[in-house]
Amino acid sequence: MSNPLLEKFNTPFDTIPFDKIKPKHFEPAFEELFSSARIEIESIWKSNNAPTFENTLVALERSASRLGRIASVLYNLNVAETGKEIQEVTRNISPKLAEFRNDIILNQSLFERIKTVYEESKKGDYSIEDWKLLDKTYKDFVRNGANLDETSKKRYREITQELSQLTVDFGENVLAETNNYFLHITDEKDLSGLPEDVIDQAHMEAESRELNGWVFTLQFPSYGPFMKYADNRQLRKQVFFAYAKRSVQENAYNNTGIIEKIVNLRLELANILGFKTYSDFVLSNRMAERTEKVWSFLDDLLKASMPVAQKEVEEMQHFAAENGLNDTLQIWDWSYYSEKLKKAKFDIDDEMTRPYFQLEKVEKGVFDLAKQLFGLYFRQNNDVPIYHNDVKVFEVYDEKNTFISLLYMDYFPRESKKGGAWMTEYEQQHITRNGENVRPHVSLVFNFTKPTKTKPSLLTYTEVTTLLHEFGHALHGMLSNCTYESLAGTNVYRDFVELPSQLLENWADQKKWLNQIASHFETGEK
Template sequence: MSNPLLENFNTPFDTIPFRKIKNEHFLPAFIEGIRLAKEEIALLTESTEPATFENTVVALEASGNKVDLISNIFFNLNSAETSDDMQALAKDISPLLSEFSNDVMLNEALFKKVKLVYETADKTKLDEESLTLLEKTYKGFVRNGANLQEDKKERLRSIDKEISVLGQQYGENVLKETNAFSMEVADEKELDGLPDFVKEAAAETAKEKGKEGVWIFTLQYPSYIPFMTYSANRELRKKMFMAYGSRSFKGNEFDNQEVVKKLVQLRFERAQLLGYPTHAHFVLEERMAETPEKVNEFLTDILAISQPATLKDVEELTAYAKKLDGLDKIERWDFAYYSEKLKKEKYEVDDELLKPYFQLEKVIDGVFKVAEKLFGIHFVENKEIDRYHPEVLVYEVRNDKNELVAIFYADFFPREGKRGGAWMTVFRQQKKVNGEDKRPHISIVCSFTKPTKSTPSLLTSNEVQTLFHEFGHALHGMLAKGNYGSLSGTNVYWDFVELPSQILENWTLEKDCLDLFARHYKTGQAIPADLVQRLKESANFQAGYATTRQVAFGMLDMAYHGVDPSGIKDIGEFEKALFEKMEVLPQVKETNMSCQFSHIFNGGYSSGYYSYKWAEVLDADAFEFFKEKGIFNSEVAGKFKDNILSKGGSEHPMILYKKFRGREPDPKALLRRAGLLKK
């Protein structure tokens, strides 16, 4: 059987021929790809030539290309267009890859050569990027057990395989629980408060499920968030909240409590094997924050300022709910509803007012224009390039010289085969091969409200920020100009990777930016200046509550990974004990964050969730620089492109940031922007 994954693609720009690829192609392709990679490494280790940076470190970097490509394709599809068959395949493939990775990292002959180069290479003859690759390669072996005794290496292999399987299981459980729930409403009176666009989308969902004359709401973001924000029916809000918050915490076949306990214990054991006190110590050695102590100090300092503001936010909202509807206390399923009403009353702005100005197609065009004005790149849709789903859009990205910069895939709407949320990912990383610059193939995946028969896809202001956020990540990948794929684009310290994404969100509150795309989808009228001003003023509404919530999630992550977790017997009680120190709303015992906290248990953010706040310091400080000079200032944009976006992980992020900003970031910039500190 011919296998398109193992053949030359012969497609425009070597893009992936998705329509030719079937599920049955993946496992044989992985097996063959791993075999080829092992041959490449055998040639490297058996060579009798003296080990050098080029013939050892660079050669190792260049090995396994086929495995990398197939992995990118498979796991991206497993997130964006999965099926039961694909999820079953993942359970076989993940341990294979884990074993292969360990075969490389625990290869004594290979490590011996890498170590020799690391200790003897003339580092004065290597540029900064090559020095970083050498350091990263050597540390990669050490941090993956190369110095361990044989019995401990075997235990490490076993742990890595089990962690890989458990992570997949965790994600599948959350997805299945999300898809399993739907709430059918037959009486339109029960939809009081919901805008027409929400009701229309719910009617469309019902039709898709073969039902007429009813409305169906799901736990997908575009359904769940608007319902919780606008529904005046408190009982139905509670029903939706309980369904969402109890995902994988019901003691059923999709329960994640035991998965969480096993994962944190295995991560701890792995760190101990490698000589680290905890998993967090292991992870943070390769982060800007460096240690769990620094992370906890960072989060505690923010909490000290945000918590008093949080109490005021909740007191204000409680008084408002009592005045409006006679509530003596607000519950968690009330918060979004009364917040939206209070925000509208205070600032005369809400998503119903804003959404008509945020038609998806125009927002896409707007973010493209921002990239053009800042970085001189242009986006041209190419309908000939294959895609993995009919809804996916594909663009050629070109510079002012009409040279190809990247291929860009964009996937905007929720599906049952797509996990919730939004993310940026890579199908092909930028790198240089035999002097040729291989340009990257980048993708963003979102879950926005679909268009209906009468209304185009209209975004909330938060969704506009989400699109700009993921596009910021995409720019980091698209504008990469490195030599080595493992240091290119978003392959940077985890607490630095959110800078390019989070800084771009700032443009969504600036009139000069909004004028590029924010036009009423019916009248074509530009968004009024006074509405933009009210939107901007409302941006810090309940900033204390939002900040404390993020800090709490960061602290939960560190509580699992910064200590010996063997004392954690009950996930619900453990989480409750931690959160009650910070929570200002009544806890709901049937719900649990840990069992659906995919970021840290299935998304690479373990011991790294704090990085959102860490990167907010960077982005707030960096955007102050843009504000000083002008948000489309070419000099500042050029510095950001040349020192941040194009450099990837070629140098330490603080060095890169100081080259851009001229100094280290000011930690108070974040609190100034959030209105929690006087300017």
């Protein structure tokens, strides 16, 4: 049987052939790719030649590239377009990927070769990028157990494999609980306070389920507005608890035991590796470096913000009482009265601005911003295979018409997609042995408000900011120009990776840029 995951991708820009891939293709592909990758890596650590940067570090960096790419396809599908078959494959493959990684990190012969190169090298003898690869590789091996004794290595393997399974189970349970709940309203009085657009969306959702009335879900474009605008306090409470109690109820999707196992296994893992806590282990590879530094930062933040927060709570409680609340303000009241207070103080709310942020215009505005700042041009390509009909693909070029990247945009929520927004990649930028600069295939995934039968997708101001934020991550990936894949794009310290995204968010409050993107979708009014 032919397997598109193992064959040459006869697609534009060597893109993933999503139109040909079936869940049944993954496990056979992984088995073959595991085998070929192990042969590649074995040739490194069994080499009779003295270890060098090229025959050890670079060779290891270049190995298993196809395996890594197919793994990215599986894991990205499991969060953006999943189903029972993809979830089953992910559960089966995750422990095997953990085992494969352990076989590399805990291979004593391979580590000795890396260690020899590291100890015999001087920083000044290397380019910045080559030294970074050597330094990072050596320290990653040490940090992840290369120096452990055999008994500890055995336990390390057991823990990492179990964690790989538990984290997959955790995510699947949250998605299942999110999808299992919906609020079905048949009495129009219960829609009091909700904007017309939100009601239209709820009616469309009910129709999609072949129900009369209106349906509200726990997906954020439905949950958020309901908590913000619904006058019915009891229904707000019901929906809040449905959201808050996901995967902590007595059913098949309860994550309580999984969380306990993850926490304890992480602590044991950290202790095996010589760290007091798991946070110490994580922060050893972050800019923050130490747990004490993080706690100091949080304590300073708490001292500075608490007095203001207390005043805001008092103000909100007083405002809610003036507007009919004969009770203590609860968490399911906060968003509702916060929006009303904002309206009372500043005469503005999300529903006033939403008609001015049509998705297509905001998208164009973000692309124009990238052109202005970085000289980038975007051309939609309808021939690239996609994993869902909602997805759009753009070719990205610079001012010299040099191809820079592909960009996938996936805007709307669905039951097969987890909540939130994120940037990922189906191909990371790198330079091959023969000097080819392989350009990245970047993907942005969102859960924005869907269009209705009568209106296009209209974004809240928060959603506009989210689009800018994630596009900052996309730029980080698209503009990468590194030799080694493991150092390219967003492969930086996790507490640094947010810098480009937060930088781009600043344009959300720039009047000049807002004037370019914001016009009423019906009248054109600015």
